Amino acid sequence: MDRRDFMIAALGSGIAAATHTRPAAAQTPETQSPGQSGYLPVNGLEMYHEVYGTDGVPLVLIHGAFSAIGTSFGALLPRLTPGRKIIAFEMQGQGRTADIDRPLSIGSMAADVIAALDLLAVEQADLFGYSMGANIALQATLDAPQRVRKLVYMSAAYSRVGLQPGLMEGLAQMTPDMMHGTTFYEEYRRIAPRPDDFARLFDKKTAMDRAMPDVDEERIKAIAAPVLLLAGDSDLPTADHMAAFHRLLGGGRFGDTPQGLPTSQLAILPGTSHIGIAHRTDLVPPIVSAFLAGD
Numbered sequence: 001m002d003r004r005d006f007m008i009a010a011l012g013s014g015i016a017a018a019t020h021t022r023p024a025a026a027q028t029p030e031t032q033s034p035g036q037s038g039y040l041p042v043n044g045l046e047m048y049h050e051v052y053g054t055d056g057v058p059l060v061l062i063h064g065a066f067s068a069i070g071t072s073f074g075a076l077l078p079r080l081t082p083g084r085k086i087i088a089f090e091m092q093g094q095g096r097t098a099d100i101d102r103p104l105s106i107g108s109m110a111a112d113v114i115a116a117l118d119l120l121a122v123e124q125a126d127l128f129g130y131s132m133g134a135n136i137a138l139q140a141t142l143d144a145p146q147r148v149r150k151l152v153y154m155s156a157a158y159s160r161v162g163l164q165p166g167l168m169e170g171l172a173q174m175t176p177d178m179m180h181g182t183t184f185y186e187e188y189r190r191i192a193p194r195p196d197d198f199a200r201l202f203d204k205k206t207a208m209d210r211a212m213p214d215v216d217e218e219r220i221k222a223i224a225a226p227v228l229l230l231a232g233d234s235d236l237p238t239a240d241h242m243a244a245f246h247r248l249l250g251g252g253r254f255g256d257t258p259q260g261l262p263t264s265q266l267a268i269l270p271g272t273s274h275i276g277i278a279h280r281t282d283l284v285p286p287i288v289s290a291f292l293a294g295d
Contacts, residue, residue, distance in 0.1 A: 232272025
């Protein structure tokens with residue numbers, strides 16, 4: 001794997017609100033237009049969000065690093081629980097949310113998500129995080145468990161040992177210009193309030209990765225909300241790591257007993273990479289929708 005491939009593979013390792021509405025970005029053929037979009041004043045940010053649908057417990061989408069709603073969820077969103085209310089956020093320094101003078105961290109972005117839900121008067125939601133967004137969603141679940149009904153954790157690892165071998169070493173060689181020409185970079189240039197800030201985002205994300213601690217396994221074991229773990233069989237986290245994660249959540253046991261099936265679930269998608277999983281419209285939406293159905 002060359003240095004550019006390492007960069008692409010590691011993109012995401014990581015009601016009464018006053019909104020300042022701006023025109024939504026052009027929609028791709030696979031996406032749909034939001035019913036509402038705008039900005040929320042959150043912890044010093046003007047945090048961009050989109051809302052689709054009106055019914056049911058809201059499903060909150062949290063994108064991967066160097067990404068935004070379109071590149072992370074554009075293909076999946078129209079097929080996720082049709083008719084259900086979906087709220088999609090764009091995080092600090094990414095997408096349409098401008099950066100502020102604050103380090104990038106999983107903890108601060110998780111706090112931003114909870115604060116944004118407060119402004120939207122959402123008492124409880126289901127969280128669906130992809131790549132870096134999965135770790136933000138996990139942290140939000142740990143920090144505010146009463147706010148999360150169910151968690152979908154896709155294509156991330158709770159510890160460095162769960163990443164594919166050599167990945168972090170490859171990242172140490174990366175430079176921002178290696179992202180030029182990718183769909184992620186082009187999306188950033190198209191929609192970011194300050195398009196020339198990409199190198200700043202890259203530096204902050206690199207610093208975050210270097211300092212990011214593993215999640216304590218005892219805290220994972222204490223999660224009460226059902227969790228769906230999703231990953232490709234050629235993804236950023238190894239399949240072994242996802243199986244170990246599932247066991248921490250009470251999974252990995254024989255289900256045909258009086259205890260029944262565990263409340264948390266694991267799905268490893270065949271023939272699927274880290275970037276490819278965001279386009280598995282044949283598998284991800286039905287798996288997620290089935291998991292979120294019911295109480």
